[in-house]
Amino acid sequence: MANIPQEEYIFKTTSACAGCSSSLCLRHILKAAGPDSVLVVPACCTSVIQGIYPNTAFNIPVYNVAFAAAAAVASGMSTALRAAGRKTNVICYAGDGGTVDIGIQALSGALERGTDFLYICYDNEAYSNTGMQRSGGTPLGAATTTTPGGKTEGKKDLDLIVEAHDPPYMATACSAYPIDLYKKVEKALSIEGPTFIHILAPCPPGWRYPADKTVEMGKLAVRTGMWILYEREHGQLSISGPSKNAMRKPLPIEEYLEKQGRFKNIDQRSITVLQQQVERHMARIAREAEGIC
Amino acid sequence: MSERLAISKPVKAACGKTGTWRTFRPVVDREQCNACGLCAMYCPDGCIDDDQNIDLEFCKGCGICANECPKKAIEMVREED
Secondary structure, three states, X not given: OOOOOOOXXXXXXXXXXXXXXXXXXXXXXXXHHOOOEEEEEOXXXXXXXXXOOOEEOEOOOEEEOOHHHHHHHHHHHHHHHHHOOOOOEEEEEXXXXXXXXXXXXXXXXXXXXXXXXXXXXXXXOOEHHHOOEOOOOOOOOOOOOOOOOOOOOOOOOHHHHHHOOOOOEEEEEXXXXXXXXXXXXXXXXXXXXXXXXXXXXXXXXXXXXXXXXXXXXXHHHHHHOOOOOEEEEOOEEEEOHHHHHHHHOOOOOHHHHOOOHHHOOOOHHHXXXXXXXXXXXXXXXXXXHOOOO | OHHHOOOOEEOOOOOOOHHHHXXXXXXXXXXXXXXXXXXXXXXXXXXXXXXXXXXXXXXXXXXXXXXXXXOOOEEEEEOOO
16 A cells, blocks of 8 residues: 555545545546546536536546547547647546447547547446436346336446457456556556546445445455456456456355345346356456467 | 636535535544554545544545454444534
């Protein structure tokens, strides 16, 4: 922990809910990025927790943009800054709705253009800013306000979509492992070109669990294999420490599901499907890490 | 020019004193605490400093610190009135 800087770039405090993962992630992301950074934030929780005009809790430049535009705005910003000879970090910080649903074409475009920026998607698996509506990132069986009986479709695999663009660096992280996240942000910003980090961000009111369990929930996601921490640098995949341990003997996914109110009414069939998906995903990542596929 | 653009300025307490949201207050047991710093790392709002002093003006009382403390040195105590 000694190497994480003491400086805070968010003043006390944002209006985020008690126990918010997004605030926790952002604290550590900004520590890694340092003061010479610009945040581009599309509509998401982070655009409403900053404070009420003319005040903001964020002590670095933030540009609030339209839902579909984050990566496109970052492209222009990065090009302008580089043309002016500045090394300023351009960081998109978008939710899962603004990434896997509405912002995907802008993200795809920016990755294809080779924009020098870091795109971070913090994934709380629904549109929680507007009251927890289903998104493309919501997993099978999860109840939201628009899928009260549980979602009947699976979670869109954003990482595979990003991987298809072959960025020089991409990683997954989780709010329960801030040191791992810090190192990944540091590494992503040291690499030129488009980089991408996908963070699982448990959401107490949306996932319906007590606020003090945020970190516990993130750890359970990793220990059950529902979320795998890895990084892929120039096509070379390496599994991060916590997931390496978890994948040797993963916990059954029920331990993760039963602690969340959103999975209260999930049926056995969906649990089996989820368990099979988790096993397939783990096997695929393990094969890739060994260089088999 | 900047007067005509909607630019917010960074200030402390931009969202008010969020300590008023709290129903349970974290209390550190100094006998148990070994100053590992995990509570400060996990606090979503950065309300805990290096010496485990908790800024009660802003602490929202989420209880992550108490839940994650390996020594169980933080207790959540109900706020009176």
